[in-house]
Amino acid sequence: MSEYNKPLPIPTVEQEPFWRYCKNHELRMQKCPECGYIRHPAGIICPHCHSLAEAEWVKLSGQGKIFSFVIFRRAYDKAFAGDIPYAVASIEMEEGPRMMSNIVGCEVENITIGMPVKVIFEDVTEEFTLPRFKPA
Amino acid sequence: MESLRDKVAIVGVGYTPQGKVPGRSAISFHVEAARNAIEDAGLKVEDVDGILTQPSPGDPSNHDGQVMPWNAAQQMGMRVRFCSAQTTMGASAGGMVLHGAAALIYGLADYVVCTYGESPQSGRSGEASYSRGWGERAAFGWYNATAGYAMAARRGMQAFNTGPETWSQIAVAQRQWANINPRAAMYKEAMTREDYFSSRFVIEPFRLFDICLVSDGGRAFVMTTAERARDCRHRPVYVMGVGQDHPATNIIQSDFMAGPTGAKVSGQQALRMAGITLNDIDACEIYDCYTYTVELTMMDYGFFASGEGKDFFAHGRTAPGGKLPVNTSGGLLSEAYHMGFTPLTEAVVQLQGSVGERQLGPATGTKSPEIILVSGNGGVLQTHSTVILRR
Numbered sequence: 001m002s003e004y005n006k007p008l009p010i011p012t013v014e015q016e017p018f019w020r021y022c023k024n025h026e027l028r029m030q031k032c033p034e035c036g037y038i039r040h041p042a043g044i045i046c047p048h049c050h051s052l053a054e055a056e057w058v059k060l061s062g063q064g065k066i067f068s069f070v071i072f073r074r075a076y077d078k079a080f081a082g083d084i085p086y087a088v089a090s091i092e093m094e095e096g097p098r099m100m101s102n103i104v105g106c107e108v109e110n111i112t113i114g115m116p117v118k119v120i121f122e123d124v125t126e127e128f129t130l131p132r133f134k135p136a
Numbered sequence: 137m138e139s140l141r142d143k144v145a146i147v148g149v150g151y152t153p154q155g156k157v158p159g160r161s162a163i164s165f166h167v168e169a170a171r172n173a174i175e176d177a178g179l180k181v182e183d184v185d186g187i188l189t190q191p192s193p194g195d196p197s198n199h200d201g202q203v204m205p206w207n208a209a210q211q212m213g214m215r216v217r218f219c220s221a222q223t224t225m226g227a228s229a230g231g232m233v234l235h236g237a238a239a240l241i242y243g244l245a246d247y248v249v250c251t252y253g254e255s256p257q258s259g260r261s262g263e264a265s266y267s268r269g270w271g272e273r274a275a276f277g278w279y280n281a282t283a284g285y286a287m288a289a290r291r292g293m294q295a296f297n298t299g300p301e302t303w304s305q306i307a308v309a310q311r312q313w314a315n316i317n318p319r320a321a322m323y324k325e326a327m328t329r330e331d332y333f334s335s336r337f338v339i340e341p342f343r344l345f346d347i348c349l350v351s352d353g354g355r356a357f358v359m360t361t362a363e364r365a366r367d368c369r370h371r372p373v374y375v376m377g378v379g380q381d382h383p384a385t386n387i388i389q390s391d392f393m394a395g396p397t398g399a400k401v402s403g404q405q406a407l408r409m410a411g412i413t414l415n416d417i418d419a420c421e422i423y424d425c426y427t428y429t430v431e432l433t434m435m436d437y438g439f440f441a442s443g444e445g446k447d448f449f450a451h452g453r454t455a456p457g458g459k460l461p462v463n464t465s466g467g468l469l470s471e472a473y474h475m476g477f478t479p480l481t482e483a484v485v486q487l488q489g490s491v492g493e494r495q496l497g498p499a500t501g502t503k504s505p506e507i508i509l510v511s512g513n514g515g516v517l518q519t520h521s522t523v524i525l526r527r
Binding site for chain 2: 006007008009010011012015040041067068069070071072073074076077080083085086088090097098099100101102113128130
């Protein structure tokens with residue numbers, strides 16, 4: 001693995017399992033045992049039914065659709081200068097929750113709202129694996 | 137909620153040098169603006185027994201981490217009995233009007249000074265507060281609020297067919313106001329529709345001219361009870377109505393990218409308290425961190441229906457000479473970025489009636505204002521405040 005010089009995630013304590021599962025190439029999020037609502041990012045309370053019951057980290061299919069997206073034409077950190085233009089999207093997973101990630105594997109000009117996408121896992125360092133998305 | 141209508145007034149506004157001001161810390165702008173606002177009201181520092189401060193997040197030299205109200209009070213030599221930090225980001229100025237009004241009405245203070253200051257251009261806060269990535273997001277190359285509002289705007293393009301045609305009208309109209317405001321960063325910089333379309337993309341769908349300025353400087357205002365206001369230097373500007381609604385959810389997970397944002401409920405509350413309708417509003421000072429924010433906010437307030445922004449902003453309706461002036465200082469886009477303090481203080485000085493070349497009324501071919509509506513929103517559309525002021 002070549003040296004990775006981009007920022008790494010700084011998760012909250014509650015979000016740490018999300019990244020451990022990514023390392024396993026699994027996309028898992030917290031599911032409320034009371035109402036079944038899947039929440040992201042992780043937290044100790046269900047924002048839907050307000051239950052404090054311990055959530056289960058359920059595995060998602062990795063399939064979703066682009067809810068909205070932006071294209072960075074300027075690098076705010078020189079580590080990303082070589083990636084310009086790159087896309088960051090809000091992706092609606094087929095199980096319901098939305099998450100932020102990059103859209104890769106297609107020209108940014110071809111990205112549209114509603115486009116079906118599928119997760120891929122990139123092992124960027126020993127410690128972190130980033131879930132990104134490509135056209136399904 | 138008990139009506140606050142006409143019980144408190146804003147009696148002074150304080151400015152500082154703004155734009156690019158080297159050699160100054162964030163707190164220095166808080167205290168200079170506060171000092172000037174107190175003097176503008178015809179008061180002495182000793183008269184003021186309440187302070188509300190919007191913490192400046194970005195200055196690592198401050199030993200309390202952010203500029204806190206007691207830091208500002210300390211530097212000014214104030215001893216106050218009402219002291220609070222108020223942060224709903226861009227909605228804070230409106231939040232302070234509500235909190236300050238409550239304190240004044242319940243006798244917790246007689247005069248409250250509300251302060252803002254930042255030094256992102258020349259000081260140490262720019263790196264930290266404007267360009268940095270936070271938490272998990274920087275890993276995806278996600279930086280600053282522009283990306284969040286751009287994501288909302290993209291959804292708006294899909295949902296109600298808005299886009300750069302509408303946003304160019306907003307940017308150009310506000311620039312025309314800035315061109316008659318000597319204080320504005322863009323005072324001498326004209327902007328045409330062609331200039332807008334030839335400005336570079338920063339974070340698509342936003343071009344450079346969709347995005348607010350980054351400014352050093354501060355702004356402050358002083359509030360008191362309606363009764364005390366009558367003895368101050370200026371004609372009082374009364375608080376007719378206030379509203380707040382905070383949808384809170386992070387923009388990535390939010391369901392309000394294309395509205396309704398907090399503006400809808402917040403605006404209804406404020407209008408109800410004021411006992412007026414939108415037809416009674418003579419001008420608006422809308423929180424304009426981005427052009428799209430102006431469109432979305434005014435749509436949610438009910439000035440026009442979803443998707444009708446392009447027609448609403450056409451033909452200079454909101455520009456000098458227009459039927460409904462909006463952001464008459466140039467706003468955050470073309471005057472200075474002092475968060476919610478830019479729109480709020482502009483409404484106050486317009487209602488005081490002596491703001492020079494840009495004064496609403498005959499000088500600008502507009503209606504002389506009796507009532508101005510002010511909005512603020514923060515996070516990425518996660519907080520919202522509305523204030524309706526009258527002369």
